[in-house]
Amino acid sequence: MNTFMKKLILVLFGVALGNLAYAVTIVVDGEATHNGASAIISIDEDYLGEKTLSVKALKLKPYNIYTVWFVNQTPEMAMQGAGSAPYFFATDSRGRGEYKSRVSAYDVDNWQMLKVVLHVDGDAKNMDMDNLQPAFITTLGSLKKKGRTAKEAGSHYSPEAHSY
Numbered sequence: 001m002n003t004f005m006k007k008l009i010l011v012l013f014g015v016a017l018g019n020l021a022y023a024v025t026i027v028v029d030g031e032a033t034h035n036g037a038s039a040i041i042s043i044d045e046d047y048l049g050e051k052t053l054s055v056k057a058l059k060l061k062p063y064n065i066y067t068v069w070f071v072n073q074t075p076e077m078a079m080q081g082a083g084s085a086p087y088f089f090a091t092d093s094r095g096r097g098e099y100k101s102r103v104s105a106y107d108v109d110n111w112q113m114l115k116v117v118l119h120v121d122g123d124a125k126n127m128d129m130d131n132l133q134p135a136f137i138t139t140l141g142s143l144k145k146k147g148r149t150a151k152e153a154g155s156h157y158s159p160e161a162h163s164y
Contacts, residue, residue, distance in 0.1 A: 024143050033133040034060060037095070039116065041136070043108060043143045053083055053103045055116060057136070060095040065119045066135060068099050070111035080107070082114060088124040114138050 023044040030037030039057040055068060066089055068082040081087035083101025091097040099116075116136040119126060 026138065026142050028136045028138045030059070031134040031137060033118070034135040037135060039136050041114065041138060041143065043103070049105060051103050051105060051108060053099075053101055053114075055089075055097075055099040055136075057089075057091070057097045057099075057116065058095065060091045060097055060135060061118060062091055062093050062095045064091050065089075065122050065124050066091065066097060066099075066116050067119065067124050068101075069115045069117065070107055070140070071113040071115050072111055073113070079115075080111070082107070086124060088119075108140060108144065111140055114140055114143070 023042055025040060025042035028039045028041055030039075037057065037059040039055055041056075042054045044052045044054070053068075057066070060066065067087045068089075069087070070080045070082050072078045083099075083103050087099075087101075089097045089099040114137070115134060118133040118135050120131050120133060123131070
């Protein structure tokens with residue numbers, strides 16, 4: 001059985017078990033403070049309308065704490081933790097980290113951006129701006145269902161190129 005058929009069977013099996021209605025996945029490159037890092041970010045929705053946000057990051061700073069935020073820039077700056085508290089993940093010795101949480105449709109529809117930030121001192125509760133370094137920033141518009149697959153929408157997502 002070729003690789004394509006194996007992947008197709010896994011996807012169909014996952015859809016049957018998880019009732020996955022759709023998934024939008026993008027790849028985001030690291031900000032200037034995290035040059036060379038990348039993340040696979042996705043929002044999956046099941047047939048019941050439940051959404052799950054997933055961030056799989058590579059080449060971050062090893063053994064560090066990162067938090068995940070919904071952000072609005074206009075009409076004024078506002079932030080809210082993405083998903084359920086405590087909104088953070090730790091990286092391993094190779095700079096890999098993963099965050100996964102249920103998110104509301106309201107949040108996905110009403111916040112403008114998703115940001116992943118490093119807490120320089122390792123304390124996820126320290127929100128002093130001098131303690132925060134942006135790792136990844138993307139608009140939530142790029143993660144909304146538009147009746148097209150991520151590939152059709154122009155995403156450069158490739159599981160083979162971004163193995164975790």
